[in-house]
Amino acid sequence: MQFNNTTMIEEILINNTVAALEILYKQKVDKQLIQIQKTKKEFEGDLTIVVFPLLKFSRKNPEQTANEIGEYLKNNLDEINKFNVVKGFLNLVISDEFWLDFFLQNHKKEKYEYFEKNNGESIVIEFSSPNTNKPLHLGHIRNNLVGNSIAAILKASGKKVKKVNLVNDRGIHICKSMIAWQLWGKNQTPDITNKKGDKFVGDFYVKFEKENKKETAILIADGVDKDKAAQQTPLMEKARKMLVNWESGEKETRELWEKMNNWVYMGFDKTYDRLGIDFDKTYYESDTYLLGKEIVINGLKERILFKKDDGSVWADLTDHKLDKKLLLRPDGTSVYITQDIGTAQLRHDEYNADKLLYVVGNEQIYHFNVLKIILEKLGRKWAENIIHIAYGMVELPHGKMKSREGTVVDADDLMSEMHLTAKTTTEELGKIEGFSADEAEELFEIIGQGALKYFILKVDPKKNMLFNPVESIDFNGNTGPFIQYTYARIKSLLRKARERNITLSDNIPDNINIHPKEKQVIKNLYDFSETIQQAAENYSPAIIANYVYNLVKDYNQFYQEIPILREENPDLLNFRLKLSEFTSRVIKTSMELLGIKVPERM
């Protein structure tokens, strides 16, 4: 939703302050020096100019300077009603007409109108990137939600966005699951066992690790070196052999691989569906793992890279104060980063994007640094447009999630728990009268998902965050359900208005009295466009989450203090309903940017 604040008030103030300084003190002052901020709540005013930096131009004390500038602005701008000065702070009261004008120009806008005047930069964003041997957990949820939300925010800010996923579907770890299934799972399938496909396959991976541990213990007892034992078990031999067969394209292995991966995908799809995540394109490592090799070999020819005696190929990063990095093993096979060099090139060629974003955990910061440096060394100027959005880990009260210790918070389980909590809470509050069973279930899902998603997205993605499974996620206060509730409450108001045959009119007299609580809501609405830009620049859904929370909080104060349907003056009644409707639309749009649905009633 792009609002018409082409007459951005801040811009007007800055320009006129510059003019004031020129007229009052005969000084040409750079716009950059004019600082405008929101007036703190405890003072009268809407916007504040900080005059301290201007003192060297006025050569007067802060109060005098502020008063003189204030006087000038008040006399020259219709938007300024009055002002007051506290120390070096010039607090300006913006006229009700200005806010009302903004309201009148924008209250009708129904849907998104992207920032067309924006450059329309094109962006490819990769996120999710799961392994096919492990079911998704809370960490993946954060990745998916952050990636999906950033994509939505970038779109809303006027960019062209492609969402892509890169599935890690090959490698020794997949072979482990396959071996385990061959040995212990013959003829079982997710259907027969009534298990979700990714869980089904994941269990075989765990089984492999468990059995391998036993074999390792036997080897160690036989005197094999501890560090090497785990690699030398009969099971590992089998897995490695399978990987060789896979790489040579052996039919039987490939068929098994395909069968098991498809089970996993069916499971993943369910999780993605439930989370509301989708992609424009999915890549598979089995298709891309050979990419990059050629680039490396060319780099070797151009002597950008070097070869060791054993035949391995390396990049020397010591000029960047980093170590040397292996790119091709002595046998010529590639490693992780070689593959990433290839996929980056592929993506660049395919989309010709201005930016390539990667939503990947912060433990890979080093990897992406190295990737960019190597690509730049290889003459890919566009490597500077690779941006690693490094999000923090989700920690549990006792540290990281560890599958070995059974402390992994499973994605599906968590969503189901949230659904159940939503159900219990809603029923306790007695809010499902008049809902059909299906409607009620849908509502519980919306609320449960809302609580979970908001809980995760309101935290700055860069930071590590804590999840305590014992204390369930809140439904009161700064939470998803609180925001959903406010939306539902507005919808209820609007329904009631309709029942009473009150029709909303676009005709709003420009002389109505705006209550401070109403003005506060309008100011929030005014900030929406700017907030989207900010969230886009910072790749931060948290900025949207905090914005919508503030909006909702201020709306609730208005709702609680001022009569709406009970108002007798028809113009005021109409205005307040329109204000509520406008607010509901911004709530809905904000929540969409977070991937959170809002219910019509709850």
Next chain:
RNA sequence: GGUCCAGUAGCUCAGCUGGAUAGAGCAGCAGCCUUCUAAGCUGCGGGUCACAGGUUCGAAUCCUGUCUGGAUCACCA
């Protein structure tokens, strides 16, 4: 050891491109439903912004150092 990130109320988090007396929610205490949905609203208590210096008219915010926690520095992905 090198590099990077973080440390703000009992807990979870905002604020960090320098500005006024550092903000929310949860938890605790006290109020508000015969009137538009109380998943709400109002009030109270709670802080050496890890510590020490520095820059500045002004520092939670920028710089340096120290401490604490985390990540990373693989022929794993």
